[in-house]
Amino acid sequence: MAAKEVILYHYPHSPYARRAVWYLALRGIPYSQCVQPNMMPRPDVARLGVSYRRIPILSIGRDIYADTRLQLPKLEESYPELPRLGATTPEQKAIERLLSAFIIDGGIFREAAKLLPLDLPLFKDPNYFKDRGDFSGKPFSLEALKKIRPDALAEIALGFELFETTLLADGREWILKTEKPSLADIEGVWALHWVSGLKGALPADRFSPEKYPLVYAWIKRFQEAVTAAKARNGKPKSLSGEEAASVIEKSSWNEKEKTVDEGDPLVVAEGLKKGSMVAICPTDTGRSHKDIGKLVSLDKDEVVIEIKTAEGETVRLHAPRHGFKLRKFDGEKKGAAKL
Ligand SMILES: N[C@@H](CCC(=O)N[C@@H](CS)C(=O)NCC(=O)O)C(=O)O
Incomplete structure (x- = not known):
C-alpha cells in the first residue's frame, strides 16, 4: 500500500484517540491533525460527508477510516519502510487480538469510563449530558454514575490484577518481550493508563x-x-476542517477498490451487490449516526461505502465488520433500513 497523507481527527483527552496517536508516534509515521471539540456538533466531520460521530477518525489519502480497531491495522499496512509494531507469530497475534477484545469488548474501558471523577468541570455543562446521552443511547446522569462506581471499581481491579499476575508477572518490560513497546502494549495499556492518570x-x-x-x-x-x-518526531501539523477536507478531496485513493463477497451471509440475506445503497452504524455507541452510501466492497474484515463530501467529491468510508451493522437502504420510507 503506497503511503499517502495521514490526517487524524481527534481531541487530546480522548482515550481512544490516544491509541492512534501513540501508534503514529511509536511508528514514527508523519501525520497532520484536525482537532475536534469534545462533543457534537463537529462541522469538520460533517464537511467530509461523514455522519459517524465517534473519535478518532483517520484519513489516509482519500480513504476515511472509522474505529481504531480498523485504523490501527490499516496503519500497520502503511509505510512499509518503517518497522511495524504488530505481532509476527500466531501466538503473539492471538495475545494482541485477545487484549483488544478484553479491553474493548470485555468492557474494561467501558468500566473505566464509569469512573470519571464527579467533580469534573465538564459535568457543569448540561450539553455534555445531552451529548453523551445521544452517544450511549441511554440517559446519562451524575446520580447514575455515582451508583455504578463500586461495580466499576471491582471490574477495573480485575483488569489490573490480570496484567500483574499473568502477562507482566515474569518481570518483562513489554507484553510480547519485545525490545520496544509493540501494538500488544498499546492494546493492553491504554484503558489502564487513562484511568490511572485521571485524578480522582x-x-x-x-x-x-x-x-x-x-x-x-x-x-x-x-x-x-x-x-x-x-x-x-516533532509536533503534527494542525489543519483546519476546510484544509483537511481539501487535502483529502485532492488525494488519490489509499487503497485499490475491492469487491463484495457474494457468499457473505449478510450480502445474501440483504440481497446486496456492488453499488447497492446501504446504511452502516456502530452497534455499541453512537448508533444513531448512520452513514448512507453506495456499497464499494465487503469482506470479513471491513465494509467500504462511497459517500459525498459537502463539496460533492467522492470519498470512501471504511468501517470494520466487527462492531458495525450494515443494512440495505431503500430510502427514508416505510420498510427502509432499520439499524
Ligand atoms: N470503538 C471505537 C470507539 C471510539 C469512541 O468511543 N470514542 C469516544 C472518544 S474516546 C467518543 O467518540 N466519544 C464520544 C464523542 O467524543 O463524541 C474506536 O475504537 O474507535
Missing part, C-alpha cells in the same frame, strides 16, 4: 504502585517511550 478516578488505597507494582511500572515505561517518540 481510582481510590489510592486500592490502586497504587505498591498494590500493582508491575502494572504501574509498565504504564510509566510506556508513557516514557511515547514521550521520547513524540520528541523525536
Whole structure:
C-alpha cells in the first residue's frame, strides 16, 4: 500500500484517540491533525460527508477510516519502510487480538469510563449530558454514575490484577518481550493508563504502585517511550476542517477498490451487490449516526461505502465488520433500513 497523507481527527483527552496517536508516534509515521471539540456538533466531520460521530477518525489519502480497531491495522499496512509494531507469530497475534477484545469488548474501558471523577468541570455543562446521552443511547446522569462506581471499581481491579499476575508477572518490560513497546502494549495499556492518570478516578488505597507494582511500572515505561517518540518526531501539523477536507478531496485513493463477497451471509440475506445503497452504524455507541452510501466492497474484515463530501467529491468510508451493522437502504420510507 503506497503511503499517502495521514490526517487524524481527534481531541487530546480522548482515550481512544490516544491509541492512534501513540501508534503514529511509536511508528514514527508523519501525520497532520484536525482537532475536534469534545462533543457534537463537529462541522469538520460533517464537511467530509461523514455522519459517524465517534473519535478518532483517520484519513489516509482519500480513504476515511472509522474505529481504531480498523485504523490501527490499516496503519500497520502503511509505510512499509518503517518497522511495524504488530505481532509476527500466531501466538503473539492471538495475545494482541485477545487484549483488544478484553479491553474493548470485555468492557474494561467501558468500566473505566464509569469512573470519571464527579467533580469534573465538564459535568457543569448540561450539553455534555445531552451529548453523551445521544452517544450511549441511554440517559446519562451524575446520580447514575455515582451508583455504578463500586461495580466499576471491582471490574477495573480485575483488569489490573490480570496484567500483574499473568502477562507482566515474569518481570518483562513489554507484553510480547519485545525490545520496544509493540501494538500488544498499546492494546493492553491504554484503558489502564487513562484511568490511572485521571485524578480522582481510582481510590489510592486500592490502586497504587505498591498494590500493582508491575502494572504501574509498565504504564510509566510506556508513557516514557511515547514521550521520547513524540520528541523525536516533532509536533503534527494542525489543519483546519476546510484544509483537511481539501487535502483529502485532492488525494488519490489509499487503497485499490475491492469487491463484495457474494457468499457473505449478510450480502445474501440483504440481497446486496456492488453499488447497492446501504446504511452502516456502530452497534455499541453512537448508533444513531448512520452513514448512507453506495456499497464499494465487503469482506470479513471491513465494509467500504462511497459517500459525498459537502463539496460533492467522492470519498470512501471504511468501517470494520466487527462492531458495525450494515443494512440495505431503500430510502427514508416505510420498510427502509432499520439499524
Ligand atoms: N470503538 C471505537 C470507539 C471510539 C469512541 O468511543 N470514542 C469516544 C472518544 S474516546 C467518543 O467518540 N466519544 C464520544 C464523542 O467524543 O463524541 C474506536 O475504537 O474507535
